[in-house]
Each structure stands twice: as C-alpha cells, then as structure tokens.
Amino acid sequence: MTIRQPTHTPYDGSSKLFTIGLKPLEIERWIEVDEFLLPHLAEKQRLYADIPEKVFVEEADTRDAQSEVLALLSPHLIAKHPRTHFGAGSDVEVIGLASATDRLPPALREAPLARASLLVQEDLILMRRDERGWRLAAGSLCFPSSWSLQEKFGKPLQEIHAPVPGFGPGTRPAELINRMFDGLQGQAVERFNWSIQAGDALYHPLSNIQRIDRATNRPTRFADGDINAHAFMRVERQTLRKLPVSSDILFTIRIHLDPLKVLDAHPDRATLAASFVEQLLALDQQQLDYKGLTADRDRLVAFLNGIAGSA
Template identity: 25%
Template sequence: MPVKLQPEVLLVAALAVAVLLSYKQTTAFLKKRLHHVKTHPDVKSDPEAAGSRRGSRYSAGEGEVPAPKPLMITPEQVHNYDDRPWRPFRWPYHQTMSIFKLDINHWLDMDKYYIHYIEEKKRIWMKYGKQNIDWLPESEDACLELMEMVMDHMVARYPLLFTVLKHGTYDSKPGSGRIIKNEITHEILDMTYPLKEHPLLYVSKVAKEDFYVAQKNPEDGKHYLVAAAVPFPGGLFGIDEKLGKNLDVIHADVPYYKEKLQKSMERWFDRMKASDPVERASWYVTWDHKLKTNNVYQLPQHNPNSEADLKSTDPREFNVRVERQTLRRLPKSKAIIFTNHPIFYSIEEMKDEPMVPSLLRKILYEGPEDIVKYKNFAKFRDHIVEYLDGLVQRQIDHGLISADQPLKTLPTYPFAHWATTDFDHVNGWTNPSPAYTKSDNYTARAKQEIGEHD
C-alpha cells in the first residue's frame, strides 16, 4: 500500500460537454482491423469471443464481477480522451477512507496521457529497477492472477485498443497463455509459458495505474505487501522500503492512521469480497508534472533547485495531483489489489468551478495540522495565496459564489458537478471552463521537468 492514503475534499464546477464519436476515424480503423482479421485468420478481434475462450473470472459467478462494457474508442481517439473529472475536495477536512463502490468499467481508465505514462513506467524500470517494481516469492500466484485479470479487463473494455493474437488459458503449461497486441504502443505482449518477464512487467505495459499486492498472513492475521509495481509514488520512498512489511508499518507516517484507521482497515480487508471493488481519491498540490516524485516532496539532496523552482513558478501553473485509487480482491488467491493512478488538474482550469479556490485556500491554511505538515502545504501556500484570493474574489464578482458562502462538501463529490452522466461518452470529458483547452497536453513539459532534475 502507498505511503499516502491521504484524505480528500469536495467541490463543484460548471456544465457538461460531451464530444461525439469521430465517424471517419472509427470507420477507417475498423476497415483496417477487418482487413487484418481476414488476412490473419488466427486473430480474433471479437471481445466476446475472447471472453468465451479465457475461462475468465469475469464470468459473473459468485464472488466475481461482470465483464466491463466495451468502449469503442480507437488509438487515434485516445489522444483526445479525458479521464473522469476528479474533484476530491471537501470541508471539514479530516482523515477517512472515504470509499465508493467502483463501477468496474472504470477500474483501469484510459486518457490522452496513456503513452506518456507507459513510456515513463519503462524509463523508471530501466533506471531504478526494483526500487519501484519488486515482488516476493510467495506472491507468484497472486501476480499471475492479477496479470490475467488486467489483460481480461483491457481486452473486454477496449477491444479496439488491445488485440488478442493468440488465445489460451493461463495454466502454466509450456505454450499455453496468450499473445496480445497493444494497438496504441504497437508492442506485442507474449504471455505464453514460460513467461519471458514477470507478470507485473506485463501489467505495467498495458495499464497506467500503479499496483500493490497485499496478502494476509494467517499467523498474525495482518496484511503484508508482497509485490508492487509502483513507478509513480509521488513521494520519496521506494518499494524496497515497504516490501514484506504489514500495513501498520507501511502507514506509520500517515496522519491519524493509528488512531482512526488501523483497526477498521484490517477488519474491512477481512470482509472485502471479490464482488465488491471500491474506489477513492486523495490529493495534494505541486508545481510540476513529474510522476515518480513531485517537487513538493523533493529533498535538497535530490533537487537542490527546488526552492528556486518554486519561487520562479507562476502561481497559475500550480496544479492539484489527484491520486485516484481502487481496491479489489482477487477471487482465487484472495490477495488484495490496490491501484493508484495520478492525474494532474491545474488550478487555473478549475477557477470557474464554484468554491474550488475557496476550498483550496481554506484547506491549505486551516486543515488539520498533521495533514498540512504531511502534504507540505506550508512549503508553497504563501506563494499562491494571493492568486487564490484573486480567484475567490473573481467568483464573488461573477456571482458564482456569495461573499458569505458557507464552505462544505458538495453533493457531486468526488467529481465536478458538470459531469453528471455515466462517464461513457466516447471522447471523454472536457472541462467547460474557458480556461481549459481540450488540446492541452502536459507531456512535453513533464519530459522537460524530468530531464532537468531526474
């Protein structure tokens, strides 16, 4: 489990905008795929046919979940696809798990930063290795089951993005297993046995999320981290420091964990069923887009220019890093899988969302002392307070809020209020604020930030 199971808060926003499916892109892609299937008769592109061959744990049996609904987006459309608009801000601000039932369609989401995340995972693995991705021998069954579940999900949910080139069951017999093509990166993933790579590496090549695998020790009844693929922890810690430790040790630094969460978390894990996945989100503020370690958590020995970078950064460039997290149990091994997917939202793009600037300012200065310290709010808040005050006054002037507006968690928590549907529009979700441009993409800037300090 990650070092930060941080709390969250709520907010509101503006009005929903849905973008229609690009007919020309879809038609051209489907023609290309049809030609490929005709010339390669062993290739099956029908997701339901794939599901019938896999003996999948998506078969909606007891203790399992139904298969996700196919989302027919093409590789070309992914570049224009926004993730769900998370706004996990609330007041009063206090420590809690704050979990919601997970719509399985959104276990492993897709967005326009997909290629950047996958490339960054490869770079971190090559440079840092087992500091960020590692496993214990006792995790083998759970990791194999996780690999199967992830591949099943991606093929079923995104049938135009992941093609099954060879069908087969995961029974560890030589030659069994599957071969899948990632249509976005064009990489062929050969998962026939014996496996060429560890299951966590295959998982990291198809999903943006970080993965933690926890198993219960029958001797003491506690859950231990037995495997993890975590290129994007956001803070300065490595998996090598957490592997083999139980949840109490891993969360020792989390504010109020011992007082409020320790007992309830273990009990909740014991009761958790494979059919009841959940999600939550936490957040913090930073002025960069690095995935491995954000500037707000950088130590001088790792980035001696951090203070100078902060002072020279325009407050309008600050962003909220949302840690979108899910929890689910694997049906066979009974391991608990925790995923984390970081998403960056600039404060500027949220400035027209009622009460968001007010909530941010309130939390930065009046949140619980231990959480304010844990998230390093004091490090930057004085630098952006004038900017936040200006946004609050702007909302008052425009009638978005009143001067005496009471701050509280709003009914649309944890999403923006303008996203009120089932989140299945083909082209994703676009912030209706004039401050947000659909074509904006921070990938190039993130690479520059990495090159300067990593």
C-alpha cells in the same frame, strides 16, 4: 484553444484529506484510459530500464497471484477499451506498441505483474494477509506520490501508513483499514487522495520531509518559481479488488496531473476554488508538514481566492 479540464476534482469536498473515504466501484469503471496512455507507458518503460529495483518488487511466492492480476486485467481491457487494447485471453497488448514482455528488462520478463503494469496507466500493488495484517507482497510503482516502494516492501499496512498523521500503528483508522481489507469480497471499491506538487513529474518518490527548505526548516516546493507556472494538482485514484483464487488484494493507483491554473477556466471555478481553500485552511500543522504545504499554503490560498473572485 480548448483547455483540458481535470478528470477528477476530489478537492471539491467529496474526498477530504486524511480520511479513508472508500466507496463502491462498478467494475466497468475499474481501469481508466485516456489520451496520456502512450506517454505514461513510455515513462514506465524508461523507469524499468533505468531503475528497475526502485519500481518493482516481489516476494518469491507471488507469481501465481500476479498471474491472477493479468488474467483479470486482460479481458477487462479488451472489452472496455477496444480502441487502445486488443488480444484474447491473457494475451492482451496495447495498440501501437510492442508487447509488454518485449518492453521489460530481461530480469522482469517472467513477472506477470510487471507485464500487466505496462498495459495500464495504473500502478499495481499486491497486498497479502499474514499474522501482522495486510502486507505489501509485490508491486509495480512507477509513479509514487512521496513514498518509496523499496522502503515499504514487506511491511504491513499500519507500518506503511506510520508517517501519515492519525493513521499509524494503534490508531483507529489503521484498525478500520485492516477490517475493510478483511471484509472485501467480490466487490471493488475506490477512494481519492490529492496533493499539490511543483512540476509535472509522475515519478515523485521523495517524501515531503525530505524536501526541506534549509532556511525555514519547513517543506517547501515553490520557492524557485511562482505558483501559477509551477503548481500541479496531483490526484490519486485508488481502487481495491480481492483476487478470487489467492484472496490477495490488488491495490491500483492512477495518477492524474493538472496545472493548478486550469481551474481558472473551469465552469465551476468559484465553487472548486472556494472548497479547495476551505480544505487547505482546515489542515493542522502536522498535516501541513506531511503534505509539504506549510511554507506554501498562504500563497496557494491567495492564488485560489483570486480564481474564486474572478468568477
């Protein structure tokens, strides 16, 4: 049986944790579509039906900017992904599914960003500039990586990033991110983030601080099962693109989930595992706690060293 290899491997050292790491992105590669398109969209539809208030927010005056997002996405999907999307203009749909509007709860059918979100696997976040900096003005976040859309709604970047070690208000990285947002023009950029989680849940809203092992008072995720069976690599591919009319910024987040054990079959498994170990060992205590790896790092390192040693 052929084992699916990870699409992205930022843990190879190309995208170090707790760095900004923005790189230019060719527009042709803006949106990613793979064999998980339909199940991912089905999960989004389920979340919209069950907990719409937790996965979609909008300020009242963002509908025009939301329409811009849909107007940018539609021709891109038709041109670059004709095997999965069809239509004309802003009327684009996914082959084999009912229209995005019909798959939304009635209260969200007039929100263009919600409709756009059911065309792609990416989550879509709209950032808007005010005197405080760039704030989260609207968003569809069905696949959060340890954060709450409701909690971050309306907040500027420096407050959104406050829990991230070294990225809170007043830090140099926080100032740099705001400057990068200010300087973004017609080009698109991308960056990667990654973590390790227990299980393959796409909807992953609890912060690592909320997942505390009462016995050790440290975040842990693998106490109830072995790493080989339960550890998944969660890779976030993030893109930024300024909207031409509103000058708002569209922030996309695409989640890739792969079992950690797939590295054992990777042709470059020794290099990947060794780099993975190097980055895990480089994290300080605050970073380990934030990532929820304090109680599990040594077990992960041993597992990865076993992969490297078997090459």
